[in-house]
Amino acid sequence: MNQGLGAHEGFVFQRFGPPRALSWLPINLGYEERELLDHFICTAPSTLAIFEPxxxxxxxLLVRLVLSDSSPSSVAVLQSAxxxxxxxxxxxQADxxxxxxxxxxxxxxxxxxxxESPTLVQHVAARMILCHLELLEMSNNGSLWYxxxxxxxxxxxxxxxxxxNSYGEFSRLVAWVDYHMVMSRFSLRHWHRNVEPVEEIQNSAPVEPETCLSxxxxxxxxxxxxxxxxxxxTFEIIQKPTNSLYHSDEYENFLRCLESRITDIVPSALEGTSDPVSDLNTAWMAMTELFKIAGLIYLRxxxxxxxxTSPQIDTMVERAYLLxxxxxxFNLTFPLLIVGYEARTDKQRMRIxxxxxxxxxxxSLRSLHGLRSILQQIWVQDDLAMDYELDYLNKLDAVIGSYQIIPSFA
Known part of the structure; x- marks a missing residue:
């Protein structure tokens, strides 16, 4: 019986053992703060959304930034953690x-x-941890994560x-920020402010437009x-039929070129690894292929x-289910949303x-908790449209736009 990759240690299913007491800290911490730091080390993999193998x-890397020195910027990373x-x-809580x-x-x-670095690196890390904290809170200031x-x-x-030419470990933080910027671009494309929330989504709250949005x-x-x-x-270039560019040859040629480039992406093993078929490599290649499939489906x-209906898309969806x-x-939301959008039968919907x-x-990613409601709303709209096909973009606009705060699909 095939137990799947989930039976092994790998990318999205890694587990940490009990927290180990850190033998040395460059700053003095009380007992409770020391416990919280250990707890962060144990729970960060399930709390932080990252595009990493x-x-x-x-x-x-984050722990090293916390423990690197006793500078104010290092303390900022610690306090955010x-x-x-x-x-x-x-x-x-108040604390x-x-x-x-x-x-x-x-x-x-x-x-x-x-x-300059390392202060810059620590500032970026602290901001990103705060970003994840705001995503978990989703309070009246819900746009603060953005x-x-x-x-x-x-x-x-x-x-x-x-x-x-090289930023060393900083490049990993850059990639972390970029991943969330890409996913936020998807959110902002379909999200509209001052739209009344629908009944199914309970985690919305009004928010005034923030300077950061523009x-x-x-x-x-x-x-x-x-x-x-x-x-x-893709998220930048997609045009609606009402745009004059939508009907131009230039736009069509660009779309074909973009689709070809995504299609040509070959998920590959990690550089510098001795075993290309290790659990970690296999999981990483599966994850990148899932994003590739989701990107192609969304683009088309x-x-x-x-x-x-599209036989080509149906084939890609089935491949995604196998992965x-x-x-x-697998806890990264965007591929689950795009693949789940395609579910038309009860069996497919139960599967996703x-x-x-x-x-x-x-x-504990908050985006997963809202994903189920979003998909159910999409499916209800599909079921009600028995004799006609609904507009793909308008469906996403209506459901994602029903949030009063910017949802994240990272």
Whole structure:
């Protein structure tokens, strides 16, 4: 019997053992804060959404940034980690706000136009951890997660990362930020402010437009995986039929070229690994293929605003289900949304819901909790449209736009 990749240690199903006491810290921590740091080390893989093959290795980078020195920027990373850990452990408490306030004060006072590494690296890490904390809270200030993300991206852009030959470990943080920027571009494409929430979505809250929503940032860097770079272009370039460009030969040629580039992506093993068929490599290749499939489905549907049946898309969907079965647990939301959108029978819908339920047992990502409601709304619309096909883009606009705050699909 095939147990699937979920029976082994791998990308999305890694488990940490009990937290080990850290033998040395460059700063003094009380007992409770020490416990919170240990808890962060244990729970970060299920709390942080990252496009990485090895979450253990990425977590080690964050811990090194916490323990690197006793500078204000290093303390900011620590305080953000403690805030996330405290929320994950006990929910929203006054101490969470206290930790967040400390982080923001430290980031503001230690930031200057000539900020350099390692301070820059620590600022980006602290902002991204705060971003994830705000995603978990989804409070009345729900757009704050996007503001922290934009601020992290702004720091990277100002550092001129694209003009540098090597940023070492910083490149991994850049890729982390870029992954969330790509997924937020998808959200913003279909999200509309001041839209009344639908009854099925309970996690919405009104929010005033923030300055960060209109702040201009650069596109993704070359540090990001090629599928993410192509997804970003896809979310940027898709036009609606009402746009005059939609009917131009130039637009059609660009779409064909983009589809060809995504199709030509070959999921490959990690560089520098001795065993190309290890569990880690196999899981990484499966994950990148899932994003490739989701990207192709979205591109074909959205670029032609087509919701009808397609044998080619049906084949890709079935391949995606096989990959999900092999992975056992997969908790990144975008591929689950796009593949789940295609579910037309009760059997297919139960199949994708089972994958979501399985992911929720091992992950606290807030996006997974809203995904089920989003898919059910899409399916209801499909079932009500018995004699005609609904507009693909309008369906996404209606469902995602029903949120009063920006949803994340990272």
């Amino acid at each position: 090895d979450k253990n290795e990425f977590l080690s 403690l805030a996330l850990s405290l929320f994950h452990r006990h929910g929203l 969470v706000y206290r930790f967040k306030a400390r982080v923001l004060r430290t980031l503001i006072t230690s930031c200057n136009p000539s900020i 503001c922290h993300l934009v601020e992290a991206k702004y720091l990277i852009d100002n550092a001129g990362v694209d003009s540098q 702040r201009k940032v650069k596109g993704v860097s070359y540090y990001s995986h090629e599928i993410l770079r192509h997804l970003y272009i 549907r959205a670029s032609r605003n087509f919701s009808g 999900l079965d092999d992975l056992g647990t 819901l089972e994958h979501i339920e399985r992911a929720m047992t091992s992950s």
